Amino acid sequence: MEKRDFKSKAKDFIFSNGILFAIILLIIITGIIEPSFFAWSNLLNVLRQISVNGIVACGMTVCIMSGCYDLSVGSIVSMTGVFTIISLNAGTPDIVCILIGLGIGLAAGIVNGTLIASINGRSGEAFIITYGMQVVLGAIALFPSKGLFISGDVHEGLFKTMGDGNMPIYIFLAVAIILQLVISKTQYGRHLCYIGNNMDAAKMSGLKVKPNRISYYAISGFLAGLGGVVLCSRVTSSNPTAGLGYEMNAIAAVVVGGNSASGGSGSIIRTVIGAVVIGIMSNALNILGISTNYQLTVKGFLIVLAVALDIISKKRKS
Amino acid sequence: MKKVLALALALVMCVSLAACGGSKKESEGPKRIFMSAAYYTAPYGSPLMAAVEARCKELGYEVQIVDGEANGDKQLTQVKTAVADGFDGIIYWPGDSASTPPVVNYLNESGVPWMNINTLPDDSVIDDCTIVASDELQIGKELGKLVVKYYEENFPGEEMGIAYIEGDSGSSYTIHLTQGINEVLADYPQIKILNDHQYSNFDPTLSMNIMEDMITKYGDDIDLVLCQDGGMFQGAYNALEAANRLGTCGIICQGQDLIVKDKLLSGELYASVAQDPTTEGSLSVDVLDKLIKGEKVDHWTYTPTGPIFKEDVDKFSWF
Numbered sequence: 001m002e003k004r005d006f007k008s009k010a011k012d013f014i015f016s017n018g019i020l021f022a023i024i025l026l027i028i029i030t031g032i033i034e035p036s037f038f039a040w041s042n043l044l045n046v047l048r049q050i051s052v053n054g055i056v057a058c059g060m061t062v063c064i065m066s067g068c069y070d071l072s073v074g075s076i077v078s079m080t081g082v083f084t085i086i087s088l089n090a091g092t093p094d095i096v097c098i099l100i101g102l103g104i105g106l107a108a109g110i111v112n113g114t115l116i117a118s119i120n121g122r123s124g125e126a127f128i129i130t131y132g133m134q135v136v137l138g139a140i141a142l143f144p145s146k147g148l149f150i151s152g153d154v155h156e157g158l159f160k161t162m163g164d165g166n167m168p169i170y171i172f173l174a175v176a177i178i179l180q181l182v183i184s185k186t187q188y189g190r191h192l193c194y195i196g197n198n199m200d201a202a203k204m205s206g207l208k209v210k211p212n213r214i215s216y217y218a219i220s221g222f223l224a225g226l227g228g229v230v231l232c233s234r235v236t237s238s239n240p241t242a243g244l245g246y247e248m249n250a251i252a253a254v255v256v257g258g259n260s261a262s263g264g265s266g267s268i269i270r271t272v273i274g275a276v277v278i279g280i281m282s283n284a285l286n287i288l289g290i291s292t293n294y295q296l297t298v299k300g301f302l303i304v305l306a307v308a309l310d311i312i313s314k315k316r317k318s
Numbered sequence: 319m320k321k322v323l324a325l326a327l328a329l330v331m332c333v334s335l336a337a338c339g340g341s342k343k344e345s346e347g348p349k350r351i352f353m354s355a356a357y358y359t360a361p362y363g364s365p366l367m368a369a370v371e372a373r374c375k376e377l378g379y380e381v382q383i384v385d386g387e388a389n390g391d392k393q394l395t396q397v398k399t400a401v402a403d404g405f406d407g408i409i410y411w412p413g414d415s416a417s418t419p420p421v422v423n424y425l426n427e428s429g430v431p432w433m434n435i436n437t438l439p440d441d442s443v444i445d446d447c448t449i450v451a452s453d454e455l456q457i458g459k460e461l462g463k464l465v466v467k468y469y470e471e472n473f474p475g476e477e478m479g480i481a482y483i484e485g486d487s488g489s490s491y492t493i494h495l496t497q498g499i500n501e502v503l504a505d506y507p508q509i510k511i512l513n514d515h516q517y518s519n520f521d522p523t524l525s526m527n528i529m530e531d532m533i534t535k536y537g538d539d540i541d542l543v544l545c546q547d548g549g550m551f552q553g554a555y556n557a558l559e560a561a562n563r564l565g566t567c568g569i570i571c572q573g574q575d576l577i578v579k580d581k582l583l584s585g586e587l588y589a590s591v592a593q594d595p596t597t598e599g600s601l602s603v604d605v606l607d608k609l610i611k612g613e614k615v616d617h618w619t620y621t622p623t624g625p626i627f628k629e630d631v632d633k634f635s636w637f
Contacts (some may be wrong), residue, residue: 042534049527068558138359147364148637149522149549151577165560235522237552237577240522241359261385286531292517 015313019256019306030284037287044166050253050279051168052077052227052234054272056246057253058172058179059180059223061271064254065183066216067196067263068116068126073250075137076108076300077243080228082141084159085152085238091199094158099230105225106218108137110136113217117210122199123263134247141240149239152232163233171230175223192216252299253278256306260314278302328379332441336466348421350380353402354393354525356413356437358385360520361549362595363411365637366436369599370409377607379407382423390417397421407606408432415440415490422446433611435602438490445617448609450602452593452621454491458498459545460591464570464625466502468542468588469509472568479512481532481537483525483554485515485546495546495572511544512536524571526554533561542568548575548590555581573628582628588624596635597621 014021030037043306056073063070088094112133116126154160161167183189191212194202203209227246232238257274259266281302285295333527351374357363366384382405386393390413400408401424408430410420418439425432426446433448446559469478482499485492496515503509513532518525525545532540543558545551551571558564564586571578581587598621608615626634 036534036537039534045530045534056453142359146368147359147361149361149552149575149577151552151575151580230525235526235553235556237522237549239361239522239549242521244521281533282527286516286528287535289535290512291515293515297337 010242012313012316014055015309015316016258018309019258019277019302020273022302022305023280026281026284030288034287037284038298042283042287044096044169044293046279046283047169047172048166048234050275051172051233053246053249053253053278054172054275055151055175055230056224056227057250057271057275058175058268059220060250061254061266061268062179062183062192063220064251064259064261065192065196065263065266066213067199068121068123068216069130069247069251070109070112070217071127071130071218071247072108072112072133072226073220073227074243074246074248075134075141076105076221076224077228077231077246078107078238078240079137079141079243080104080225081242082145082150082237082240084229085150085232086144088159089150089153094160097159098162101229101232102225105228106222108220109221109224110214112221113214116217117213127262130133138240145238145240147240152236152238154233156234159229159233160236161233162230163235168230168234169228175226176268176272179219182290184264188212193265193266196266204247249278252303255310256303258306258310259289260310261307274306320578329369329629344463348378348380348608350405351407351409351603352403352405353381353409353411354381354386354396354400355411356386356388356393357381357411358383359386361637362547362593364595366411366595366599369596370603373600373603379603379607384475386411388413390421391416394421394424397425397432401425401430403571405430407610409435409602409606411435412437412439414488419443427552429527431606433602433606433609438494447617448605448615449618450598450605450621451618452598452623454494455498455501455583456620457591457593457623458495459502460498460623460625461495461570461572462499462502464591465499465509465542465544466506467595468568468570469506473508473541475508475530477508477510478541479510479536480542480544481513481529481536481540481554482511482516483528483546483550484515484517485520485550487515492517492546499544512539518553520547520549522534522549522553522556525550526557527553529554529557530561533557538569542570542588545569545571547571548573551575551581551587552577554618574634576634576636578626579631582626582631585628592623592626592634594635595637 010138051127080101083104084097087097087100112130115129191207195209195212253274254271255261259270353370355363355367372380384396397408410432415438419442422439422443435450438451439447439577504571516528518528543554545554570588574594578590601619605615605619
C-alpha cells in the first residue's frame with residue numbers, strides 16, 4: 001500500500017514538474033558541451049533577454065487567472081515603443097516619455113477592460129475584443145512611425161537606465177514580487193480567483209465584478225506599456241511591429257510555468273519559471289549552435305508538452 | 319402596401335448603386351493602379367509605397383494599395399477583386415516566391431497589365447513576369463565582396479570568424495543573400511562563418527538576443543558581424559556595445575536605414591550594400607505605365623545596388 005502511495009506520489013510529482021525535469025536535462029547537456037553556458041554573464045544574458053516577455057507575461061497571468069486572454073499586449077508593446085521614442089526624439093524629458101509610454105499602456109488596458117466588462121464578455125468575447133484591439137493598436141502604431149524603423153536619440157539618463165545593464169532584470173523581478181504579493185496576500189487576489197473560477201457565482205455573492213475585470217486589463221495594459229518602454233530602451237529604437245508575437249510568448253510563459261490555461265488559479269512565480277524556462281531553452285539552443293528552425297520546433301513541442309502534463313496532472317488529482 | 323413600397327424603394331436603390339458603380343468604371347476619369355503589398359508594415363515597405371504613390375500622382379494615376387499580409391491566398395483574392403473592379407494596371411509585391419505561380423497565371427490570363435516588384439517570383443513562372451527588383455544574389459555577392467575587402471585590410475593571411483545573422487527563414491531574399499555571400503566566400507577558406515543559420519526575422523530585439531548568445535559562445539573568435547538589414551544591425555550593434563566589443567569587431571550590413579547612415583558616418587559600421595526602396599517603387603510605376611500604354615519593357619529592371627562606404631553617404635537616399 002505504502003509502495004503504491006510512493007509510486008503514485010512520484011508520478012504526480014513528475015507530471016506536475018515534467019517541464020522542469022526536461023529543462024534541467026537540457027541545462028546539464030548544454031553545460032557539458034559548452035561550459036560557457038554556466039558563466040554568470042550568460043545567466044544575466046538570459047534574464048535580460050526574458051525580462052520584457054516576463055513583464056508582459058505577469059500582466060497576462062492576471063488576465064488568464066480571471067478566465068480571459070489579452071491578445072492586444074503585443075500591439076501595446078509596439079505602440080508604446082513608437083510613441084516613447086518619438087517623444088524622446090522630440091526632446092521631451094525622459095520621465096515624461098516614460099510616463100507617456102506607461103499612460104498609453106494603461107489607457108489601452110482600461111479600454112479593453114471597459115469594453116469586455118460592459119458587455120459581460122466571457123473568454124470568447126474577450127478573445128475577439130482584444131484581438132480587435134490588437135489590430136487597431138497595431139495600426140495606430142503605424143501612423144506616427146509611417147511604418148518605419150525609428151532610431152532613438154538616447155542619451156545618458158533615466159530612459160537609457162531602464163534598458164541598460166541589469167536594470168530590465170530588476171524591473172521584471174520587482175513587478176513579479178509586487179504582483180505575487182497582491183495575488184496571494186490580498187483580498188483583491190482572492191476576488192481574482194473567485195471571478196476566474198465562476199464569474200456568475202462571484203457576481204451573486206456580491207463582488208463588484210465589472211470594476212475588478214477592468215482593473216485586470218488595466219494591469220495587463222500597464223505592464224505591456226512598461227514592457228514596451230523597457231524594450232525600446234534596451235534596443236534604443238522602435239518599430240511599429242516590434243511587439244509582434246509578444247502576446248503568444250506571454251501566454252506561453254504563463255502556461256509553460258504550469259498555470260492553468262482556463263483560469264481560476266495561478267501564480268506569478270510559475271509565470272516567472274515559465275519565462276525563465278523558455279529563455280534558457282532559446283539560449284541553450286543558440287549556444288549549442290542549433291538553427292532557428294529547430295529551435296521553433298522545440299519551443300512549440302515544449303508548449304504542447306506543458307499543456308498535456310497540466311491536463312494529465314489535473315486528471316490524476318481529480 | 320407598405321411592404322411593396324419598401325421593396326420597390328430597395329430595388330430602386332440597388333439599381334442606382336449598380337449604375338453608379340458601372341459609370342465609374344466606364345468613365346473617362348484618371349486611370350487606376352492597384353497594388354497588393356505583401357510587407358505593408360515592414361520598414362522597407364513604407365518608403366517603397368510612398369514612392370509608388372508619388373510617381374502615380376506625377377503620371378496622373380489613381381492608386382490603391384492594400385496589405386497582402388505576406389499571404390499568397392489573400393493576395394490572389396485581392397488581385398482577382400482588382401481585375402473584376404476594372405483596374406488599369408496591377409503591381410504585385412509577393413510575400414514569398416513559392417506562392418506566386420497561381421497569382422502570376424491568373425494575372426496573365428486576365429490580360430490586365432501588371433508587374434512584379436521586389437520579391438522574385440518562383441522559377442517556374444519567372445519568365446512570364448515583368449519584374450522590378452534587386453538582384454538578390456548580387457546583393458549577397460556585394461556583401462561577400464565587402465567581407466573579403468574587410469578581411470584583406472584587417473586580417474591578411476590570418477583566419478577570420480564571422481557571426482552571421484539572417485532575416486527570415488524561407489524568404490527568397492534571405493536565401494539568395496546567403497547564397498551570394500557563400501559563393502564569394504567559397505574562394506576564401508580562411509574566412510569562416512562561425513554559426514549555423516540564425517534567423518532574427520528582421521527584428522532588432524531578436525537580433526540583439528542572438529548576438530548576445532553568440533558573444534557568449536564564440537567570444538573573441540568573432541572578428542566581424544554580418545547582418546541582412548539595418549534593423550538587425552541595430553540589435554547586433556547594441557549587443558556589441560553592451561559587451562564592450564565595438565571597435566574590436568567590424569560590422570557590415572545591408573540597407574539604407576538612417577541608423578546605418580549614422581553608424582557609417584561615425585565609423586562604427588564598416589560598410590553597407592544599397593537597396594533603395596524609393597527608386598524601386600518609382601521604377602515599378604514607370605514600367606507599369608509603359609505596359610499600360612502597350613510599350614515594350616525589359617523582362618527585369620534591376621533596382622541599383624552596390625557598396626556604400628562612409629564617403630558615399632551623400633549619394634544615397636536614407637529612410
